[in-house]
Amino acid sequence: MKPTPLHAANPGPYTGDGNWTYLIPGERPVLIDAGVGNAAHLDAIGAAAPAGPAEVIVTHAHSDHASGAPAIRGRWPAAGLTKMPWPERDGDVPWQSLADGDTVMTDSGSLEVLHTPGHSPDHIALWHAESRTVFVGDLLQLGTTVFIPASSGGSLSEYLASLERLRQLSPVRAWPAHGPVIEDPMALIHYYLDHRRLREEQVLAALADGLATVEAITDRIYTNLAQALLPMARESVLAHLVKLEGESKARGAEALWVLRR
Ligand SMILES: [Zn+2]
Structure with a gap:
């Protein structure tokens, strides 16, 4: 090819x-x-x-x-x-x-x-x-x-x-x-999988500390982020929260998120 x-x-x-x-x-x-x-x-x-x-x-x-x-x-x-x-x-x-x-x-x-x-x-x-x-x-x-x-x-x-x-x-x-x-696509795929696991741990830790909004969790995880990139970072955090909700590990209602235990 x-x-x-x-x-x-x-x-x-x-x-x-x-x-x-x-x-x-x-x-x-x-x-x-x-x-x-x-x-x-x-x-x-x-x-x-x-x-x-x-x-x-x-x-x-x-x-x-x-x-x-x-x-x-x-x-x-x-x-x-x-x-x-x-x-x-x-x-x-x-x-x-x-x-x-x-x-x-x-x-x-x-x-x-x-x-x-x-x-x-x-x-x-x-x-x-x-x-x-x-x-x-x-x-x-x-x-x-x-x-x-x-x-x-x-x-x-x-x-x-x-x-x-x-x-x-x-x-x-x-x-x-x-x-x-x-x-070397395999190396990149492994890096991606590791990276998402790390992000998920960060989101879970933020929820455990009582941070309840996408905005607050984003501010905690993405420090020093250029203002223009903030909307994309928030979407990424939301993507993690939706995944955790699908796995019954978190729950969201009216834009407030909590851990589910
Ligand atoms: Zn595209």
């Missing part, structure tokens, strides 16, 4: 340097993720696949991955647009549905669709068994942890289960939507 990385040319506060999309070249070119429809990205797709992609697979509905699909279809009307459905977010794009276990044919071999929810409910990764490599969208990113938007479709429990599922496949390389290629 030797995909051509094509940058979506969309740097910004939420995308960092911007998104990577990946073209698997051949008779049936397949593009993974659609970017945002930036002209430079469309030109790069055209340079790598002059007749356009036969299929554009979108890892999830977040706009930095999906919103460029209509522009790609506008330039190459035969391009199929596929993703796992998330009806609230999919808009009126004529998506074809992908489901867990589906197979996508490419000239470099077949890709298996893995439903990997958590960062979003519709998130998928694409597994190339032959080379044990995987396209991970927003499941993994070097240099940071992945944001779990607890109030808008994110679930930490699901995310951890998705990491565990990937771990069991023992991937040797991962192509993420943000940041450089991940040459």
Whole structure:
């Protein structure tokens, strides 16, 4: 598997340097993720696949991955647009549905669709068994942890289960939507699992000390945080609280949280 990385040319506060999309070249070119429809990205797709992609697979509905699909279809009307459905977010794009276990044919071999929810409910990764490599969208990113938007479709429990599922496949390389290629995905997955365990202990300790709001718990755990990052940190704390509630270890009512013993 030797995909051509094509940058979506969309740097910004939420995308960092911007998104990577990946073209698997051949008779049936397949593009993974659609970017945002930036002209430079469309030109790069055209340079790598002059007749356009036969299929554009979108890892999830977040706009930095999906919103460029209509522009790609506008330039190459035969391009199929596929993703796992998330009806609230999919808009009126004529998506074809992908489901867990589906197979996508490419000239470099077949890709298996893995439903990997958590960062979003519709998130998928694409597994190339032959080379044990995987396209991970927003499941993994070097240099940071992945944001779990607890109030808008994110679930930490699901995310951890998705990491565990990937771990069991023992991937040797991962192509993420943000940041450089991940040459040791297993090390990153183990780091993520450890990091979340540590955070959970911190949240449990804060609850045990009587801190009852997302705001107070966030202030305790995330010291020296830039003001602009506070909303994301609070969402992360909320993601932990919702997970603990699901495990009957905490209980929340009217934005006040307590330990459950
Ligand atoms: Zn995302």
